[in-house]
Amino acid sequence: MGKDIKQIAIYGKGGIGKSTTSSNISAALAKLGCRVMQVGCDPKSDSTNTLRDGKYIPTVLDTLRAKGKVRADEIVFEGFNGVYCVEAGGPAPGVGCAGRGIITAVEQLKILKVFEDLNIDIVLYDVLGDVVCGGFAVPIREGIAKHVFTVTSSDFMAIYAANNLFAGIQKYSASGGALLGGVIANSISAPYSKSIVDDFAARTGTRVIEYVPRSMTVTQAELQGKTVVESAPDSDQAKVYLRLAQNIANHNQSQAPSPLPVAELHEWAAGWASELLKMESGEVREAAHGI
Amino acid sequence: MLSSIESPRWTCALGGALAAAAALPRTIPVMHSGPGCAANFAWTQNGAAGLQVAGRCAGLSFPATNMQEGEIVFGGAERLHEQLRHTLQIMDGDLYFVLTGCIPEVIGDDVESVVSGYAAAGKPVIMASTAGFKGNSYFGYEQVLKAVFQKIVRPGSAAKRNLVNIWGIPPMMDVFWRGNLRGVEELLGLLGFRVNTFFGGQASLPSIANAAAARLNIVLSDVYGVEAAELFRDIHGVDFITSPLPLGAAASDRFLRRIGRRLEVPAKKIETIIQRENKRRYDYLEPIIDVYNDMEAQRYAIVIGDANYACALADFLAEDMGWLPELTVITDVLADDIKAGLLRQREGRSLIPAQKIIFRSGSREILEAAADDWTPSNGRYSKRSQPVFVLGSSLDRNLAQTLGAGHLSVSFPVSNRAVLNRGYTGYGGGLLLMEDVISAFILAR
Ligand SMILES: Nc1ncnc2c1ncn2[C@@H]1O[C@H](COP(=O)(O)OP(=O)(O)O)[C@@H](O)[C@H]1O
Ligand SMILES: [Mg+2]
Numbered sequence: 090m091g092k093d094i095k096q097i098a099i100y101g102k103g104g105i106g107k108s109t110t111s112s113n114i115s116a117a118l119a120k121l122g123c124r125v126m127q128v129g130c131d132p133k134s135d136s137t138n139t140l141r142d143g144k145y146i147p148t149v150l151d152t153l154r155a156k157g158k159v160r161a162d163e164i165v166f167e168g169f170n171g172v173y174c175v176e177a178g179g180p181a182p183g184v185g186c187a188g189r190g191i192i193t194a195v196e197q198l199k200i201l202k203v204f205e206d207l208n209i210d211i212v213l214y215d216v217l218g219d220v221v222c223g224g225f226a227v228p229i230r231e232g233i234a235k236h237v238f239t240v241t242s243s244d245f246m247a248i249y250a251a252n253n254l255f256a257g258i259q260k261y262s263a264s265g266g267a268l269l270g271g272v273i274a275n276s277i278s279a280p281y282s283k284s285i286v287d288d289f290a291a292r293t294g295t296r297v298i299e300y301v302p303r304s305m306t307v308t309q310a311e312l313q314g315k316t317v318v319e320s321a322p323d324s325d326q327a328k329v330y331l332r333l334a335q336n337i338a339n340h341n342q343s344q345a346p347s348p349l350p351v352a353e354l355h356e357w358a359a360g361w362a363s364e365l366l367k368m369e370s371g372e373v374r375e376a377a378h379g380i
Numbered sequence: 381m382l383s384s385i386e387s388p389r390w391t392c393a394l395g396g397a398l399a400a401a402a403a404l405p406r407t408i409p410v411m412h413s414g415p416g417c418a419a420n421f422a423w424t425q426n427g428a429a430g431l432q433v434a435g436r437c438a439g440l441s442f443p444a445t446n447m448q449e450g451e452i453v454f455g456g457a458e459r460l461h462e463q464l465r466h467t468l469q470i471m472d473g474d475l476y477f478v479l480t481g482c483i484p485e486v487i488g489d490d491v492e493s494v495v496s497g498y499a500a501a502g503k504p505v506i507m508a509s510t511a512g513f514k515g516n517s518y519f520g521y522e523q524v525l526k527a528v529f530q531k532i533v534r535p536g537s538a539a540k541r542n543l544v545n546i547w548g549i550p551p552m553m554d555v556f557w558r559g560n561l562r563g564v565e566e567l568l569g570l571l572g573f574r575v576n577t578f579f580g581g582q583a584s585l586p587s588i589a590n591a592a593a594a595r596l597n598i599v600l601s602d603v604y605g606v607e608a609a610e611l612f613r614d615i616h617g618v619d620f621i622t623s624p625l626p627l628g629a630a631a632s633d634r635f636l637r638r639i640g641r642r643l644e645v646p647a648k649k650i651e652t653i654i655q656r657e658n659k660r661r662y663d664y665l666e667p668i669i670d671v672y673n674d675m676e677a678q679r680y681a682i683v684i685g686d687a688n689y690a691c692a693l694a695d696f697l698a699e700d701m702g703w704l705p706e707l708t709v710i711t712d713v714l715a716d717d718i719k720a721g722l723l724r725q726r727e728g729r730s731l732i733p734a735q736k737i738i739f740r741s742g743s744r745e746i747l748e749a750a751a752d753d754w755t756p757s758n759g760r761y762s763k764r765s766q767p768v769f770v771l772g773s774s775l776d777r778n779l780a781q782t783l784g785a786g787h788l789s790v791s792f793p794v795s796n797r798a799v800l801n802r803g804y805t806g807y808g809g810g811l812l813l814m815e816d817v818i819s820a821f822i823l824a825r
Contacts, residue, residue, distance in 0.1 A: 154454055185455035186487040193453055 094204050095339065098214040098267060101240035102250035106275040108136045109307060109316075111215040111332075112241050115140060116318035117327075117334030119170035126165070127172060127265045130228060131217035132179025138342070140195030143314020148178020149194040160304035163199045170295050173207060188224020191216075195227055200338035203245040226257050229267035236343045238298065241289075243274075243282030245358050246270045248289050253295055255348035268343030273333065278303040281368060285361055292357065294347040298340070299333040302326065368372070388516070389686065389711045389774055389792050390553060393480045395421045396517025397510040399429075399552035400412070400524040401477040402438035403579040405588070408473035409437060411444035412460050412491060413481025413824070417512075418444055425517070428774070429552040430799025431794060443467040447483050456489045464494070469505060474585050478507035478526070484551070485511035497529075506531040508572035518604050518686075518712070521550035525608035526588035528578065528588065529610060535616055543644070545576040545594045547608070547616070548601030549625070552689060555794040559803015562623065564600060567632055567806045571645050571654045572615030579715030592616035596643060598626055602722055603687040603714065622648045624725065625692040628810025629661055630699035664811055668818070677821065681705040682750050687722060688714045693771050693790060698733060700810055701817065703769070707753055708737045709746050711791070743775045750779055769821060788820040 099114075101107045101325045108129070115127045129136025134148045152159045156352065168174045179187040195214075202214060214228040228234045239254050241247040251272065251280035258269050274286040276302045297345050306326040310317045315328045349357060392394070394413060401409040411418060422439045426432050430597055433439050443466075445451070445459045459654055460478070467476060476498075479728040480491050495551070498505035508523040525547060527690065546564055551557045559578045565575040576591050577583050597612055597620035599605045609620035611710060620641055626635035633654050640650040671677070683694040683705050694705035710722065736753070740746045754768065770780040772786045773797045780787030789796055790813075791806070 150453060154450065182453045184488075185451075185453050186456070189449070189454075189487070190453040193449060 092210075092211055093339075094212060095236075096212045096214070096228075096234040096235045097270070098216055098234035099240060099273075100216050100237060100251075100254045101275075102247045103217065104333075105240050105242060105247050105250075106301070107240050108213050108302065109139070109311065110273055110275060110330075111136060111213050112139045112328075112340050113318050113330035114314045114334045114337060115172045115213055116169050116316040117331045118338060120331070121174045123338065124208055124214065125172045125211050126204065126209045127174055127176075127206070127213045127215060128193070128195070129176040129215050130191050131215065132182070132190070133175070134176040135177045137166075137176060137213040138169060138176035139173075139314060139316045139319075140172050140174050141166065141314075146174055146176055148176040149197050150178035150180070153193070153197070159201070160199060161164060161203045161206065164197070165207070166202075168327065169316065173203075173209065174284075175203075178330060183344045187217075187225065188222040191224045191278070192227050192306055196231065198313060226261065229258060230261050232265045234267045236340060237267045237272050238270045238337070239330050240273045240275050241286060242276040243279070243285040248286075248358075249354065251289070252293065252354055255295075255346040256279070257277050257365060259348060261346055262345035269346045270297050270337070272339050274300045276303040277301065277363070288361070289357075293349060294344065298336050299329065301329055302335070333372055342356060385741045386745075388741065388767065389743075389773060389775065390517040391421060391425045392417075392482075392512030392517065393481055393515045393520035393523065394512050395509040395634060396427045396520030396550060396553060397479045397508055398438070398442075398520070398525045399425065399517070400521045400550065400579065401479060401508075402435055403441070403522075403551040404475065404528070405476040405558070405583045405585050407437075407585075408471045408476050409442050409480045410460075410463060410467055410476055411442065411481065411668050411726050412456065412463075412478055412484050413445070413447060413727050414483050414766050415446040416446070417481050418442070420436055421595070425552055428795040429555045430794045430802075432552065432555075432799065437473070443471060446763055452487055453485060455487065456484050457494050459493070460484075460489070460491065461496050464498060464505060468498075468505075474504060475502070476505045477527075478505065479510045479520075479524075480507070482511045483522060485509065485513075513575075517553050518550055521553065522605060522608050525578075525605055526611050527810075529591075529608060532585070532588055532592045533616060535592055537590050539595065539631070540593045541574050541589075541595060543576065543594045545574050545578070545597045545612075546597040546600060546610055547578055548605040548622070549579075549688070550604055551586075553686065553792050555790070555792055555799050556803045558808065559799075559801050560805045561803070562801075562807030563803045563809040564598075564626065564635075567635060568598075568639070570657070571636060571640050571650070578668045591719075592618060594618055596621060596639075598623060602725070603718055604677050605713065606822070616812075624687050624695075625805060627692045627804045628696040628700040628758060628813060629658060629807050631692060631695060631813045632657070632806050632810065656752065658715060659813060661807050663813075671817075677768055677818065678705050679730060679786070679805070679821065680770040681752075681769045681771055682707045682709070682776075682783075682785070684709040684711060684746060684750075684770070685780075686710070687714065687718075689791040691722060691726065694735065694806075696746075696810065696813060697771065697817075706733075706735050708735060708767075709749065709772075710737065710739050711746070712739075713739050713741055714739065729825070738740075746776070747779045747782070751782055754783055769817070771817065786821040786823075788817055790816075 099111045118125045166174045169349045179190045239251045255367045273278040304326045310320040382559045444465045476721040495507040508527040510520045547760045561577045599609045599622045626632045690710045696701040697705045773791045
């Protein structure tokens, strides 16, 4: 039995910033001296782009399809600061079963013993959107990842997806599945958005581990094909990611969340809608100010 | 919602569909699924149909895509293309029938578009969607019928006054399907009709293509093939009638009268046929009648079978053999209105003694229901009567042993008999069934 590898899964609605956040966390963890691997579990296979100068790497499934079997050096690629990058990949859109694809790719990593051979400390799985089927639940099942962090903004759809993920975690939590480490609030810009995410976290029995502001620095870095940690290491945004990475490195204790039933979630959202309306009309300026 | 069925008396939709497609004339089934499916059907299904395991393009040797993980992840359409390309080159057939299993249906393979590409190129390729999670063997049989009626039967053939179609006898699920189809064909032949049986040696693809010319569709089942008959009527405008399986003489008499009347055969002609056939039958029966009396061969009976067989067998025992079928178990999972319909058929039949008809599917359930009924109640007399005989499937041997009863397997699965051309429909079939029942009962003495 080797050392205990910390395996973490990052989930969240599509386009919410999972890959951006994951890559910055990976880069920051590497800076902190960890041996990190990031596994993109999204058929889009762009999770690790900003760790490798904006370039795509061959995916596990593409290689598997072409060759029938794979070697570790055909699917693991080094990126910024020695971060190991893997993309699971997937079938052509509208064909086959991406869920089974994720299962197959994750199994390959196990079969090839890459974590052990590369002496990895932390693995980050960057997983597509909602938990749409069993395949996408694989990283949180059977104890592959121990901790899940969900990226959400204050948008209702993002929170809805997070709530769905919580339901998935809750389902598998009793049988050795992953537990919830917390919420990463991303693209926080408007003053009220922090309160919305805080409120959601409180109601579902979890906590926000970091607030990541919406920032031009992220866009600039992305356009250079880099993480913020690499391209603007002294920026405020980089400091946020470093703090987040440190938090995750120190994190040990995760919990089963209590997702809101759908009707309750809608009610909760409606409550916030009227709250925001009042803020807009100036009725509750005080509260808005306090944020 | 059902909980679970232990030792079910069917396999899955794909199994029933493969049995049906393989039974179509000059047809090559192409299975689009994982390799385990075929293995299951070869023995669990076809083997349990009187050992009809193999075939020219059946059993374990027929074209299949044998989907593996690669096809599941990336989609199986390419693999199916490859299989069809090669199959069309190598396998000599006039129809290629693609049948889908659970795997391609779960991952969403667009099989329809693959198949229609071949059809558009003038290749005789059709498909039916037969994922096991959609239904059992009977459902698969019905899916095949529907595809044939939609794609093979040509619309608008000129009507032929003496042509009828029959179906409702699912290959393999009806272990005696070949003989039974032939028996019904012969009965209808007595009335002067030519018959499209679709399946079996007597069928041909050109005659199937011409099926819309028929005067009437006769579904030899109150359950299987009825939806397909509605579809046939909607597409081709041919009406249908459902009928119980005419097992033996009494049922054949009824069948001839009912169908004959429907097809405007003069009553006098029908009665002449019935008299002649029964006279012939009695010629064969006479020699054994003394034995029947001397050996006190009358038996109480428990009859177990699917919706086609159960009541038809019970009627046969009562009407043709003078036995007392006291308990009939119908093993299909059926909707309430269909159950009621099956029960209604027994009304007003004087020769059939009062009996209990129940619906049970699991083999243990069946055993318990029957054994319970046969356990003597408190007091002076036992509720049920001995000696008793079990006419069911090979899964019912335990029940027969428990009751010390004779036993014959007729309904699926029949894994303790070899079945080649035997059939129990019609007058001749009734004699065969009587032979088999009496032989089994003699053996058990
Ligand atoms: N904090 C942020 N500030 C500015 N832009 C962001 C931020 N987080 C994400 N983005 C941008 O949002 C877009 C989607 O992010 P991405 O990480 O690809 O989402 P996901 O992986 O969840 O689909 C990217 O263009 C990214 O640069
Ligand atoms: Mg992404």
